[in-house]
Amino acid sequence: MEIKTRSWFCKPQTWSVMARPAKIDEGVGSRLAQLREPLNRKEFAEELGVPDSTLGNYERGDRWPDWNFLEILKAKRGVNLNWLFTGEGEPQEGAGKDLARKSNDSIVRLPRFDARASAGNGLVAVNQMPVGDVAFAREFLRNLGANPEYCYVLEARGDSMWPTIPDGALLIADASKREVDDGRIYHFNVTDKVLVKRARWAMDGKLYLTSDNQAAGYQPEVFTADRVHELSVGGRIMFTGHAPMPLR
Structure with missing residues (x-):
């Protein structure tokens, strides 16, 4: 029987890993407006896949940008978050400058993050800015059911998802797919x-983060509505790339 996603988990825009002051620095809002030029706010909101009203709240300083929104800015525009919050440096840095340029019709360059996602007990995300990019055919990503404009690349570490995802596998995730479906x-x-x-x-509404390598004894992590502030979704894993695995 298919178990549908619980409603408390379908609103990632309400989650944030940052403190929320009553009124954010007006410079953050003005720099957000600067990022969208020459687009108007509605056009920029449509490009990012967020409501125009939400973007308006961010630009006016009525709301603090949440982490999901910031991840979209990084993935689609290669935004330097240090610049966004402090005004120091460039709007795009390093690989982000290349990511900000429009790809041609057949190829898209996906940002690659130095966040080695743990397929084990969890690794600390050391660097949340792109360290490079990887080119993929848009048609390849579409055939996976992914939205090429929202995809990004990261690396798996650990054996808890073996044999589905071996240690060292490169993963393509889609940041537009944050509604958590059972079994994915x-x-x-x-x-x-x-x-x-x-x-x-x-059935009782709890969400279990489980491992495929059951023989290794990894215990699932359990989340209820009162723990939602601890959890956010980066994106659904759409593709796993790895070298041929040795026999076990």
């Missing part, structure tokens, strides 16, 4: 950890 694999951010786990919904 996602990149999760849990407090200060980056995890790749399979989602399982229980």
Whole structure:
């Protein structure tokens, strides 16, 4: 029987890993407006896949940009978050400058993050800015059911998802797919950890982050509505790339 996603988990825009002051620095809002030029706010909101009203709240300083929104800015525009919050440096740095340029019709360059998502007990995300990019054919990503404009690349570490995802595998995740469906694999951010786990919904509404390598004895991590602030979804894992695995 298919278990549908629980409603408390379908609103990632309400989650944030940052403190929320009553009124954010007006400079953040003005720099957001600067990023969208020459687009108007509605056009920029449509490009990012967020409501125009939400973007308006961010630009006016009525709301603090949440982590999901910031991840979209990084993935689609290669935004330097240090610049966004402090005004120091360039709007795009390093690989982000290349990411900000429009790809041609057949190829898209996906940002690659130095966040080694743990397929084990969890690794701390050391660097949340892209360290490079990887070119893929848009048609290849579409055939996977992914949205090429929202995809990104990260690396798996650990053996808890073996044999589905071996240690060292490169993963393509889709940041537009954050609604958690039962049985699918996602990149999760849990407090200060980056995890790749399979989602399982229980009949009582609890969400279990489970491992495929049951023989290794990994215990699932359980989330209820009162723990939602600890958890955010980076995106659904759409593709796993790895070298041929040795026999076990």
